[in-house]
Amino acid sequence: MVGGGPAGVMLALLLARRGVRVTLLEAHKDFDREFRGNTVNPSVLEALARLGLAGKLLALSHTKVTSFVLQAGRRRETFADFSRMNTPYPYVLMLPQARFLEFVVAEAERYPNFRLATGARVRELVWKGDRVLGVRYRSEDGTHCEVRAGLTVGTDGRFSRLRKLAGLEADKVGGSPPMDVFWFNLPREESDPEEAGAVFRFGRGSLLVLMDHSEYWQAGYIIPKGHYARLKEEGLPALRRSVAEMAPELAGRVSALQDWGQGSLLSVESDCLRRWYVPGLLLLGDAAHVISPVGGVGINLAIQDALVAANVLARPLLEGEVRVRHLRSVQLRRRWAVRVIQAAQNLAQRHVVADALDKDEPFELSRFLRLLLRVPVLRDVPARLIAYGVWPARPKDEKRKSGGDAGAARAARWKRLGKERVL
Numbered sequence: 001m002v003g004g005g006p007a008g009v010m011l012a013l014l015l016a017r018r019g020v021r022v023t024l025l026e027a028h029k030d031f032d033r034e035f036r037g038n039t040v041n042p043s044v045l046e047a048l049a050r051l052g053l054a055g056k057l058l059a060l061s062h063t064k065v066t067s068f069v070l071q072a073g074r075r076r077e078t079f080a081d082f083s084r085m086n087t088p089y090p091y092v093l094m095l096p097q098a099r100f101l102e103f104v105v106a107e108a109e110r111y112p113n114f115r116l117a118t119g120a121r122v123r124e125l126v127w128k129g130d131r132v133l134g135v136r137y138r139s140e141d142g143t144h145c146e147v148r149a150g151l152t153v154g155t156d157g158r159f160s161r162l163r164k165l166a167g168l169e170a171d172k173v174g175g176s177p178p179m180d181v182f183w184f185n186l187p188r189e190e191s192d193p194e195e196a197g198a199v200f201r202f203g204r205g206s207l208l209v210l211m212d213h214s215e216y217w218q219a220g221y222i223i224p225k226g227h228y229a230r231l232k233e234e235g236l237p238a239l240r241r242s243v244a245e246m247a248p249e250l251a252g253r254v255s256a257l258q259d260w261g262q263g264s265l266l267s268v269e270s271d272c273l274r275r276w277y278v279p280g281l282l283l284l285g286d287a288a289h290v291i292s293p294v295g296g297v298g299i300n301l302a303i304q305d306a307l308v309a310a311n312v313l314a315r316p317l318l319e320g321e322v323r324v325r326h327l328r329s330v331q332l333r334r335r336w337a338v339r340v341i342q343a344a345q346n347l348a349q350r351h352v353v354a355d356a357l358d359k360d361e362p363f364e365l366s367r368f369l370r371l372l373l374r375v376p377v378l379r380d381v382p383a384r385l386i387a388y389g390v391w392p393a394r395p396k397d398e399k400r401k402s403g404g405d406a407g408a409a410r411a412a413r414w415k416r417l418g419k420e421r422v423l
């Protein structure tokens with residue numbers, strides 16, 4: 001696995017549990033990176049519950065978001081209400097992504113057939129004819145290393161090097177997205193409401209997303225595509241004024257934003273590879289499909305890719321017989337589901353975000369949209385899509401007959417026997 005983001009760590013854990021020998025290469029020295037998605041959606045929690053891990057994850061410090069709210073002026077409309085969903089986890093868990101990745105990696109490390117190399121930046125693919133045999137990387141101390149594998153999986157994110165090295169082509173979804181996002185944090189105060197969730201505030205030609213992270217507010221200031229230079233030219237005081245106008249309760253705190261370096265620009269893109277594989281190599285997560293931040297579903301999709309890939313590939317990997325048809329099968333199961341979500345994001349970007357950014361007067365939600373959000377069957381569609389995607393993916397081998405944690409028991413057994421399964 002090349003890349004220790006949500007897709008890579010989850011696939012590594014799932015395959016390690018199934019007895020596959022896994023090496024995970026991560027370019028960074030640790031998992032601590034700011035301005036990433038920090039959400040864990042109900043379908044991921046349900047999958048973790050099947051692995052016997054949800055309780056342990058929930059023991060980490062977190063907050064819960066039970067609804068996504070759109071606020072234009074005084075009017076508030078619930079856009080996605082997770083509390084109505086029939087699941088033990090009717091919320092989006094807000095947990096720093098670094099803690100989530102560390103948690104999953106710690107679980108994987110319980111298996112002797114799992115190996116993690118951090119500070120390992122992959123530079124080249126090893127080819128034999130048209131088949132990928134592995135990768136070459138530079139280790140933390142500058143040594144050049146090579147890993148050979150029955151299958152190489154590119155989970156190296158939105159700037160995927162493996163995508164380029166393999167020459168895989170992507171289709172843009174719906175042309176260029178109309179927006180970019182400048183992310184920054186603002187301090188939280190004790191008097192702020194508990195578990196305030198995620199609120200999208202519409203201003204005059206501006207849009208702000210505020211997410212409650214219990215210790216701070218994560219703010220996403222949405223700007224028209226390519227307007228970051230203009231935003232900087234207008235200066236921080238103008239940005240602070242605009243934020244304070246949309247979120248008057250934070251007006252006293254916007255002064256915390258003193259330097260552009262405190263934030264991070266996300267250039268929003270949305271694309272999907274036509275083919276997710278070549279013989280010996282499969283791409284998953286953002287490496288296969290760059291996702292817009294609309295709805296906060298990138299992590300969910302990346303993990304669902306991992307779940308499906310583990311279900312399809314564990315057996316052929318154990319048998320040392322991964323064929324192109326297995327890789328095609330992963331793509332067939334996942335690509336359409338990703339494309340449906342991207343199409344829905346595209347609709348929201350064109351008809352809500354672009355409209356909001358285009359107007360100089362306060363944005364009003366259209367009557368049609370407000371009506372849609374009230375019709376009983378339709379109103380639950382956004383929450384379902386965010387929570388599960390088109391179809392929830394589940395780990396295959398974890399239908400635990402005993403109700404115990406089968407994978408952990410297996411790991412302990414291997415340790416006792418000092419046995420390792422090798423491809």
Ligand SMILES: Cc1cc2nc3c(=O)[nH]c(=O)nc-3n(C[C@H](O)[C@H](O)[C@H](O)COP(=O)(O)OP(=O)(O)OC[C@H]3O[C@@H](n4cnc5c(N)ncnc54)[C@H](O)[C@@H]3O)c2cc1C
Nearest residue numbers: 003005006007027037122156157285286296297298299302
């Ligand atoms: C600012 C921001 C906010 C976001 N907010 C949300 C949100 O709220 N909810 C949500 O669901 N999604 C959100 N997303 C999207 C989400 O983070 C991604 O969709 C998700 O992380 C994709 O997971 P991944 O495993 O495919 O890739 P990534 O998480 O990008 O992981 C890729 C990993 O590969 C490593 N890597 C890259 N190149 C190499 C190499 N050559 N060799 C070795 N390792 C390499 C990287 O260091 C990284 O750790 C956000 C994204 C950004 C940028």
